[in-house]
Amino acid sequence: MKSFVARRLWHMCLTLFVMITLMFFLFRMLPGDPTATVISPALYPKAQEALKAQFGLDRPLWEQYFVYLKNLASFDFGISFHTRRPVADAIEGRLLNTVLLILPSMFLAYVAGALLGTIVAWRRGSKFETALVFAATSLQSTPVFWLGMLAILLFSIRLDLFPIGHIVTPGLFPDNSLKMYVSADFLHHLALPFLVNALYQFCFPFLLMRSTMLSTIGEDYIELARMKGLKESRIIFGHAMRNSLLPLATTMPMILGWAVAGSVVIETVFSWPGLGLLMVEAVSRSDYPMVQATFLLIAVLTVAGTFIADLLYGLLDPRIVYE
């Protein structure tokens, strides 16, 4: 087990290193002069040269790469081209907002997905199942920005139940204080993006749970449980559901990085000042240090998630032995 963890950790580092390198060069391989957006082309040529030197963009690419690696090793993510402030500060300021939006809605989506997936599998062939599966597959193939826009149109504009976006009512809180996060105003603003994201995230665990349940129900031990005369609810939740949870539990950590990446869309639609919105802005401005840091964060989350999923497998399923 120990050697397995060590090996996996080593692989993780390798994967991250490859990712870091790929990201560094991919963004710079885009056609055209990568400095074009960073440094306004309207600037006086001499001024452009000065700015280039300031950001180190005048040095050869490989040199920039090694400087980047060196800084990264000491957790220095650099200075944003756009704001000229440390990238870490910007991310720190936005991370909490994303976590508060994404984690609770993911949690709700997984709990609801697992429960409904179980029930639907048990009631296979019912109208309830048909309707829910149809709804989930259509939802899953719906672009989330469209879903968000629709929600704004209906709930914010037509019914006037929720604000149109933002994290709190503008003008109420002069800073991102604890007072802001525990206010009713914050919850009011959180509600709609939270529900839209939960609805969107619900489809995957729901459909996965359903299909796993369907194969579990056919197992011999379910048959045995029935023969023992156990109550139907005991069979569903105590035996079938418990055993079907395995794939769900192990995909959950992996999905985390993906969910943070998915926040890009939901945050843009709802003007939610989180990591996703920061990423969109950074990409559109070719703010390399910012882009690299945000993408790196998602890469770390995904890789770490996969690692946790691997470990979870062993814990949840005693049949799996690490060698």
Added chain:
Amino acid sequence: MRLGHIARSLVILGATAGPASAAGDLVPELDFLTWPAAKYQHYYETSNYIAEGWRQLGVRVKLNPAPFPSPMLGMWFKEHKFDVVMSVLSGAPYRMEPDFFTNAQFYSGNSKPGDWNVGEFADKEVDALGQKQLGIYDARERREIILKLQAALHRAQPEAIIASVVSTTAINTKAVDIPGFEPAPDGLRSIWNLLKMTSKQDMAVRLGQTIDQASFNPLAANTAEDFINLSLIYDRLIELGTDGKPRNRLAKDLRVIDGTTIEVDVRNGHTFSDGKPVTVEDVKFSFDYFKKWEASYYKKYLGRLASVDIIDEDTVRFTLTQPYAPFVLHTLGQVFILPKHVWSTVVADTGIEKPQDYRNDGPVGSGPYSLKYWKEGQEIYFTRRADHFMKPASDLLYVVFGSAEVVGAALKKGAIDVSLQPLVPTVVKEFAKEPNIKLYRTKSNGYMAARYNVGRDALKDQALRQALAYAIPYEKIIKEIHGGDATRSASSIVPINAFWHNAKLELPKFNLDRARAILKDAGYTWDKNGLLRKPE
């Protein structure tokens, strides 16, 4: 064997096609750099309509949409990688200075990568007139030259001017009033209109937009939006008026002593937001400071400034290296007056390398507003200074949105009072019926044009460029693509810049016969496929 046979017959075909065409080579296919269709549909479609018009003339055109900003901006301003580029130059107050859209853009000396003459245009008359007007401070005298310069550009056609955009923004009249609104090329964003915005609810006027501030450091800023907000916090000596003429701001009086000497009397009795007085020392310090630390945006505007001297406690003298008429608007009208007592010690106190790296989180300025707070990506709150001579009416609260689509909806819902984001035509139509929404149509001083790269072979010939101007369906573009929200101009100094605009130039109309006549006269021919061939 068979392949060789086909190849040989192709050679024969090619050989026979040669003598059949009478005159010179085909006019090369035009590489038309344009905006990505998905995100900048208006601009893309405009280029598409232009290309369609030119194709009817027998010119082959290939649209080359490139992602904006990168790599498009680089291809446009640095690499000059196009025969034609769909040039969209936004209007900005300082671009009312007549040099900007004429000489700066078309002077042959400005053709280096990154400079404004992106089409590497060169014309003796344009160069001569352009350089001449730079030395004339007297507006009326200078105007004569500027008018001639526009006529020369009209003849030489370095670009085909399509139209100026009219954008519509709106306010909620239940929440806000703008008494004495002045039509300005930057509309509601103009400082003169921001100052007048009066809340009817005794709170801050809430303005919605999608852009956030990048920096409140005047030396580090280089986007138009940053400068607008900085000008609320910091004063300048001169402020451009909505009509294109300079107005005194921190300056009380301005005298041109000779071509290279200008004296400015500074308003007395005014203070910075920390209560310290604004003096001629601060004025001299600011100009020296921007120059010394090479603030990138200002480098161009301070290049001709030789020295700033204090004459007495009211007066500062600016000495230039050569006569430069745009100095008044471009330099005095753009450099912010910084408090010497703050900035002179910033580098030493904070251990930074240069003041550009200073965060300037609590900016101290003498402007009509002071920054109460800035929540990055969310809100910027400006508190009005009741004692300021520009008399700001209300506090301003900028609200940043993630996408432009919802800003209009937020206005209608009452979540904001002013939409700085231009509204799309369908929303404009809808809002026209709303009793509480007032629309403002803003005519930009920027414009759209098909800019030619004269440095490349395809469009070197003036006659071809002149003909192309008559093969553009202008009216169709304005009506079908821009929903009527655009106005035409024959000059790059558009009509809203009334004092400098040359209204006597002929506005080209879509007229293929006329275009063909110009080409025929210049010796162009058409082959049997209808494709245009150069004179032999």
